[in-house]
Amino acid sequence: MPFVLPREPGLPPVTWTAYAFTTLGVLPLVWRRRRPVLVLVVILLVGGVYRVAVDGPGQPLPYAGLMAFYTVALRCPGRVRAWVGAGSVAVVAASVGLSTGTARELSFTLFCAGAAYALGRLQYTRQAYTAAVEDRAAQLERTHRIEAEQAAARERARIAREMHDVLSHAVSIMIVQAEAGPVAVRRAPERAEAAFEAISETGREAMAQLRTMLGVLRETDGPEPREPQPGVAALPALLERVRRGGPEVVYEESGGAAGLPAAVDTAVYRIVQEALTNVLKHARARRVSVRLHHGDGELSVTVTDDGRGPGGGRGGAGGAAGWASGGGGGAAGGGHGLIGIGERAAAHGGTAWCGPRRDGPGFEVRAVLVTSRPEVGS
Structure with missing residues (x-):
């Protein structure tokens, strides 16, 4: 706000150097996800130079540094976080010593940095949990798809077996009876009649069983009569x-x-x-x-x-x-x-x-x- 609102009388005016350093203290945040440690170092260096060498308006709040420290906690491995944390504590202690040197300011600054670090680790846990849930959902979807494909394959194999058993048996009996029919007509007409009756009966039973199987496969609006599968x-x-x-x-x-x-x-x-x-x-x-x-x-x-x-x-x-x-x-x-x-x-x-x-x-x-x-x- 000191860059926007008029300053109190007696204070030096805002310079372009102060504008430049304030911008440099924020601009590196654009790359914070790619180089979190480097961005934090640059922001701390710019802030230190601003405080020591530039007669800027007031004391800017360290929002950019807190965001960079939050990103380090979110994206860096444990060893890097430990080194960055130790270095940050040293920088904070030196900064407070050059400023007021009071325990109040030191505790407040460390509390803000600790809160940023804690938020970063909480966000990391949340993202890891979300990724695990999404991965599990994707695995379950793949598993369900594979199970559905396997169930469909098993059902196709079962239907193929049923169709093979019904048709092969019926056709075999009909062929045998049909081949024996001409001989029976010449030698034993009464057996020829029985052969033709067997062909007719076998064909009717095969058609009935096929209708039962096809009725199970066919989607209809209302229930169709079902006959139990033959047994012993x-x-x-x-x-x-x-x-x-x-x-x-x-x-x-x-x-x-x-x-x-x-x-x-x-x-x-x-x-x-x-x-x-x-x-x-x-x-x-x-x-x-x-x-x-x-x-x-x-x-x-x-x-x-x-x-x-x-x-x-x-x-x-x-x-x-x-x-x-x-x-x-x-x-x-x-x-x-x-x-x-x-x-x-x-x-x-x-x-x-x-x-x-x-x-x-x-x-x-x-x-x-x-x-x-x-x-x-x-």
């Missing part, structure tokens, strides 16, 4: 359709048949369905055996046939056998069907195996699914 209870009807295709099918179920979880119930049906589809497509078997055994907390599914086996061109087996766990394929070079059997078993904490029978010609698919989880602490 639907196996007799499935086996009956396969019998109409030619091979004799034997079904056995042993052990304490308790209620199965819905997901396991459907997985068992799909595993048997895929195994029978492979039999119809590749094995040329005359007899197929389907066995279910309910054990202690697990369910084993075994499908065997007396067909050509992997050495006879069995599709999907590739002439080898292997374990399928954790979503891996059932055999070296296995097709999607055997891979799907392994994935279904692994999804329920189990394993699957496929390969040539050990007790004779043919092929065997065996899967073990966990039906109950052990209790914590047991």
Whole structure:
């Protein structure tokens, strides 16, 4: 204000030198974020020269020095802050000694410098906290995006398995029945009629299951009727359709048949369905055996046939056998069907195996699914 308001009579007028030094004491603040220590040193030197060599108006308040000291506390590492703090205390003590030399002025100046330093450290903590929160939010967003992409991939794989199981099984039965139809028309007309009925029934069931899956995917304004996914209870009807295709099918179920979880119930049906589809497509078997055994907390599914086996061109087996766990394929070079059997078993904490029978010609698919989880602490 002494540069703006008229000065009292008897005081020397303001000079351009005083204007210049006052400006130099503020202008370095433009670079305070890039060179905080250098800016503080320049401001203190300009202020000292102003006080000693220039007959300026009054005693300017050290706002520029406090801002520079605040920036040092905000941006400099601990060792630099320690050296700057010690030097600032020495400069303040010398300045007070040249001025009034009173403890009152010394304590007031040190208090102002300490307050500026404390504000700088508080601002540093606030900025670090804000940066950490923003980084965490960005990481959570990336994590959520990755989880959403993984969930979409898992859902696509599940839908692909369901579509493969439904269509492959239905088309295989229809092809087998259609190929047997002309022969049956010439030799046994009554069997030809049964073959055409099996084709029609298989097609209708496949369409019904496809409508169910597509209805889940389709977004509609109102609820659509839903049918439960087939399970163990639907196996007799499935086996009956396969019998109409030619091979004799034997079904056995042993052990304490308790209620199965819905997901396991459907997985068992799909595993048997895929195994029978492979039999119809590749094995040329005359007899197929389907066995279910309910054990202690697990369910084993075994499908065997007396067909050509992997050495006879069995599709999907590739002439080898292997374990399928954790979503891996059932055999070296296995097709999607055997891979799907392994994935279904692994999804329920189990394993699957496929390969040539050990007790004779043919092929065997065996899967073990966990039906109950052990209790914590047991």
